[in-house]
Amino acid sequence: MRKRSDWSVLGQDEVTLLASGQSSYSYSAGESLYSMGEAGDGVYCVCSGTVAIRRLDAEGNSVLLQLAYPGDSLGYEAVLTGEPHRCNAEALGPANVCHIRSQTVRALLDKNPNLGLQFLRRTAASLDDAQDKLVHHATLSNRAKLAHLLLILMDRYGRLTADGASTLHLPVSRRDLASMIGARHETVSRIIGRFETDGIAYFSGRSVRIPQVNALVEEIRPQLVG
Amino acid sequence: MRKRSDWSVLGQDEVTLLASGQSSYSYSAGESLYSMGEAGDGVYCVCSGTVAIRRLDAEGNSVLLQLAYPGDSLGYEAVLTGEPHRCNAEALGPANVCHIRSQTVRALLDKNPNLGLQFLRRTAASLDDAQDKLVHHATLSNRAKLAHLLLILMDRYGRLTADGASTLHLPVSRRDLASMIGARHETVSRIIGRFETDGIAYFSGRSVRIPQVNALVEEIRPQLVG
DNA sequence: GGAATACATTGACAAACGTCAAATTTTATT
């Protein structure tokens, strides 16, 4: 697992230090790793399962900003800046997560500057992703954004069936789906209804069947409607 | 200038190395520092003026993602990841910008790991900013988002007048304003019209007069409309 | 200084979206 994560840049003795300073925890669905406003107490590394990164606004609206998967490191911003966490992290299902104490993280960063550069590359990738979302929010319709989101989720949760169609088990609720594209959940319900009447995707609970992936791709090109 | 920038973490001899590897350039309004798709050729450091960071989508829509001010470093993501630039950088007015070649940047990062951590903190702040925008795009109306944007621009471009009002010289066009809040420029024109009939802000070209800043703050709380 | 070009405003209309409310289904709890 470590080989496919940010910690792969560490040398042999550093791995020993890491091993001595980490603990492993099991979370069940809905459990919180950390919350907005708390001080950073270390870096969390997802070993299995999916972790949702959310932010709440002043009125209590929840926005799902990112899904974290095995190999991803979480919460290092708070450790490095000394600021409180800016997001909630919550297990979406059963998940195993390692925890490396702040003290150990700082020692490792001190020993091996490549770890810092690795975190920097990871943060830059997250920034790139967030900026792409901003562009989509500014230029795409909700329908196109939902189509795009389904395509992204297919990469990780999709399965090809024998007849050339694809199926997908959604890791999140309709409400979360809605917050990810910046729409109300009622709007998402209606877009789903239209996807079904248009034969583009069929939803049943969290299962989705997509006869032709290409039809989803077509949806993304914005307002070429006559 | 260097004292207030990311480079303030450097020691004496490193500053000497920096000085030997940098060049200073003057840009005039609209000139490009670098463009999407180009390889990173170094880090750009804004000395004076304002630089706009934009991204274009497949259809040519431009979204203004960020404004960079004196002390800000730009383009280091491309240097560190080896990937091409993901954004355009363009001077909004006359600007002085230093350029530090990739080779020098890498040498400095090698000598002083704190520089990398400094870039990491800066990137984390940008990510935080982008995620805040995502939350706003998901929860606020265009009117509220424009009010919020005006408040942010006031921090840097605002002046208090004798009668307790504030004035503001916008650094960007209406189109850019629109792309920053994810709306069409026609919509921005109409919101501006409504701000004027409601006595909240008066626009004349790029000059804005805001009689009571608090009135703008009130606009941000979403749909508490009867 | 005047033509050409880009930028901004306004109107009319239709489509998309949010809000409120009710009904239905799913999930969790006892």
Next chain:
DNA sequence: AATAAAATTTGACGTTTGTCAATGTATTCC
């Protein structure tokens, strides 16, 4: 299994927003 709670779907309605088109206003470039 029964109940309670949460999530989802659907309908009706009004508002906001985008689109298209026309007009007016700045800027830029010869």
